[in-house]
Amino acid sequence: xxxxxxxxxxxxxxxxxxxxxxxxxxxxxxxxxxxxxxxxxxxxxxxxxxxxxxxxxxxxxxxxxxxxxxxxxxxxxxxxxxxxxxxxxxxxxxxxxxxxxxxxxxxxxxxxxxxxxxxxxxxxxxxxxxxxxxxxxxxxxxxxxxxxxxxxxxxxxxxxxxxxxxxxxxxxxxxxxxxxxxxxxxxxxxxxxxxxxxxxxxxxxxxxxxxxxxxxxxxxxxxxxxxxxxxxxxxxxxxxxxxxxxxxxxxxxxxxxxxxxxxxxxxxxxxxxxxxxxxxxxxxxxxxxxxxxxxxxxxxxxxxxxxxxxxxxxxxxxxxxxxxxxxxxxxxxxxxxxxxxxxxxxxxxxxxxxxxxxxxxxxxxxxxxxxxxxxxxxxxxxxxxxxxxxxxxxxxxxxxxxxxxxxxxxxxxxxxxxxxxxxxxxxxxxxxxxxxxxxxxxxxxxxxxxxxxxxxxxxx
Numbered sequence: 001x002x003x004x005x006x007x008x009x010x011x012x013x014x015x016x017x018x019x020x021x022x023x024x025x026x027x028x029x030x031x032x033x034x035x036x037x038x039x040x041x042x043x044x045x046x047x048x049x050x051x052x053x054x055x056x057x058x059x060x061x062x063x064x065x066x067x068x069x070x071x072x073x074x075x076x077x078x079x080x081x082x083x084x085x086x087x088x089x090x091x092x093x094x095x096x097x098x099x100x101x102x103x104x105x106x107x108x109x110x111x112x113x114x115x116x117x118x119x120x121x122x123x124x125x126x127x128x129x130x131x132x133x134x135x136x137x138x139x140x141x142x143x144x145x146x147x148x149x150x151x152x153x154x155x156x157x158x159x160x161x162x163x164x165x166x167x168x169x170x171x172x173x174x175x176x177x178x179x180x181x182x183x184x185x186x187x188x189x190x191x192x193x194x195x196x197x198x199x200x201x202x203x204x205x206x207x208x209x210x211x212x213x214x215x216x217x218x219x220x221x222x223x224x225x226x227x228x229x230x231x232x233x234x235x236x237x238x239x240x241x242x243x244x245x246x247x248x249x250x251x252x253x254x255x256x257x258x259x260x261x262x263x264x265x266x267x268x269x270x271x272x273x274x275x276x277x278x279x280x281x282x283x284x285x286x287x288x289x290x291x292x293x294x295x296x297x298x299x300x301x302x303x304x305x306x307x308x309x310x311x312x313x314x315x316x317x318x319x320x321x322x323x324x325x326x327x328x329x330x331x332x333x334x335x336x337x338x339x340x341x342x343x344x345x346x347x348x349x350x351x352x353x354x355x356x357x358x359x360x361x362x363x364x365x366x367x368x369x370x371x372x373x374x375x376x377x378x379x380x381x382x383x384x385x386x387x388x389x390x391x392x393x394x395x396x397x398x399x400x401x402x403x404x405x406x407x408x409x410x411x412x413x414x415x416x417x418x419x420x421x422x423x424x425x426x427x428x429x430x431x432x433x434x435x436x437x438x439x440x441x442x443x444x445x446x447x448x449x450x451x452x453x454x455x456x457x458x459x460x
Contacts, residue, residue, distance in 0.1 A: 009035030011163040012459055013153050015141045015390060017042025019053060020432030020448055021169035022117055023071060025134065027456035029124040032133050036460065039161060041137045041153070047121075053114030055187075058093065059215045060110050061320045063208060063236075065243065067104025069113060069445050071120055073453055080104050082116055105242065107320035137161075142389040144399065144428070151427060156389070165459050168400075168409070168417070168430040172379035172443075173386050181353040182346075182373045186213045192220060195371060200225040202355055202370040205377035206235050206338060211319055211327055213376050214336065218326070226336045227368055229357060230377075233340040234314040238324040239279070246271055246280035254292030257300045261308065282315050286446065293440035294413065298404055305405065339366065346373065381436065382406045399428065403437025411435050415455055431455060 012028060014021045017040050028038050040047060062069060070078040083094070083102050094108050125131045143154040144166055152160040176184035183191045186209060195201070201217070203210050206228045214226060252263045264285070268278040285292070296304065304312075319327075330336040340360040347354045353373060357366045383391055383402045391409075394400040398420035403410040409430050410418040417428045431451055433443045441447050 009033065009037060010165075010460060011037050011039070011161070012165045012167065013039040013041060013141075013161060013163045014167045014169050015041050016169035016171055016432075017044065017047030017136070018169070018171040019117060019445075020171060020452070021167075022047055022121055023448060024167060024169060024431060024452040024456060026071060026117070026121050026124060027452045028460060029121075029130050029133060031456055031460045032130075033460075034132070036133055037135060038133055039135045039137055039153075039163070041139065041141045041155065043138060043140050047118070047136060053110045053117070055110055055212070057212075057216055057219060058109045058111070059219060059323070059326075060212050061107040061323055062110055062113055063107075063239075063317060063319055064444060064446070065104060065239070066102075066106045066108055071117065071445075071449055073450050077104070079113075079116060080106075082119075083108065083112075107239075107322075140389060143393045144390065144397075146399075165427050165429065167455070167459075168391075168428075168434060169432050170388065170391065170434055172433045173381060173383075175375060175379060181348050181371075182375070184375045186216075186374050186376050191374060192217065195222070196224070197221050198224040199371035200227070200369065202227045202229060202353075202368060202373045204229055204343075204373065204375045206230040206233060207313060207376070207378060208236055208317060208319060209378055210376040211236065211323060213374060214327060214330060215323070218330070223335070224371075225334075226330070227339055227370065228336055229339045229341065229343070230310075231340065231342065231360065232310050233338045233360075234310050235327070235338070236313070236317055236319045236324070237279075237315050238321055239318045240277055241321060243283070244271075244276035244280040246276055246284035248284050248288065251288045252292065254295035254300075255297075257296065257303055257308075260292065278315075279318070286441070289441040290439050290447075294438070301405060341366070379433070381408055381433075383409050383434070399425065405437050407437040408434040409437070411438050413438065414458065415451065429455060429459075 014024055021040060025038055025040050032038065066080050066083060070076050072078050080103060091102055094102065094112055125134050137155060139155040139157050141153055142156050145152045145154060145160065151163050151166065153163050153166060154160045178184045185191065201224060203213060203226060210228055217226065252260050254260055264281065268281040271281040272278055293301065327336065331338065339357060341357045343355060344358040344365065345356040352369050352371055355368050355370060355373065357368065359366055384395065400417050401410050401420045411430050412418060412424045415429045415431055415435060416424040416426060417430050418424055432448060435442050442451060
């Protein structure tokens with residue numbers, strides 16, 4: 001296999017051209033020298049979006065206000081200014097045709113944010129003349145080799161690229177495979193194919209993915225019954241109409257989970273009494289969340305995942321008001337029915353499925369007949385089960401290891417990947433959802449932009 005490229009300047013390869021990888025590439029291009037090279041390896045030529053920002057449905061809104069979605073930590077109003085400079089017809093497509101109403105509190109369609117990231121990266125490459133620094137490799141990375149000369153990244157086509165650093169930005173792991181009557185990927189184009197408008201459906205999970213899937217069904221004219229099953233039946237809370245700022249004078253400690261929970265509840269009650277609401281107390285935790293997670297012992301983190309995670313997700317990852325209004329209307333009309341429990345059995349009957357649900361507590365069992373089951377429980381996280389050639393190669397060769405809680409890969413506090421022997425690797429890094437085991441809060445834009453800026457600064 002032939003190696004390509006010379007060794008002048010810094011060579012950095014980013015594996016994954018979704019949001020995390022593209023944002024990191026953008027921050028690297030802001031800092032690189034003329035002789036540096038940034039390789040973005042992505043099989044899909046539609047880089048910059050990732051799964052979240054690929055949706056074409058204008059009713060799939062960001063779950064964060066525009067004011068918190070700038071790509072740059074040092075320019076917090078960058079995204080809002082970009083929105084306000086859009087042509088009038090594009091602003092109308094957002095639902096806010098007037099520049100005056102398109103502000104920091106707006107929840108915009110996710111596809112618009114994908115356009116934003118693509119445009120920023122495109123400006124760096126073409127308008128600002130940094131095409132000589134940037135190389136989009138539309139291929140799959142399959143192996144990372146180490147020898148006396150250093151690192152070389154091998155692609156499926158057989159080429160090897162000498163590099164100084166590799167960053168794993170593979171995004172969320174793909175969902176489970178589909179089987180007859182069961183659809184593991186709610187974003188698949190085949191998920192709704194052949195589904196009659198009045199057909200009953202069972203959705204697994206009641207989080208943000210469930211909400212998007214309900215909207216997608218309704219926008220297709222679906223009127224049939226939608227059963228929504230989760231262990232606790234928790235829906236994401238709705239964002240307040242107007243955000244209220246809140247700062248912790250004495251930030252809590254994560255060393256004792258019970259004490260932390262008690263303290264956050266107390267602060268939420270104070271916020272409610274002060275008239276700013278519990279949401280402000282939860283949002284005020286954001287600057288401290290990664291620290292709190294890292295202060296927890298491994299058993300405490302496991303306890304959090306086992307007992308508190310659903311409650312945290314429901315309160316922390318909220319939905320836009322007009323989105324939740326539609327969901328509440330669907331629940332009120334009876335189209336959507338929330339069920340608390342777990343699947344006990346599922347049998348395929350011709351073109352339908354008979355699903356037996358063990359209801360939570362002492363509420364017995366419930367049988368429903370549905371045309372299909374759609375898994376909306378979110379992406380998987382166990383790296384050992386990820387069907388991706390590079391990750392499997394790195395695991396097999398001992399260059400990486402899963403984190404102890406199987407939330408992704410094990411990394412240190414700087415994002416350096418930890419190998420099978422427990423050593424941090426200075427030239428192999430990871431960023432984004434794959435690092436949740438170390439950072440926990442590392443999937444939203446406000447956290448990722450800080451991580452990308454910091455990693456770009458270290459690498460260059």
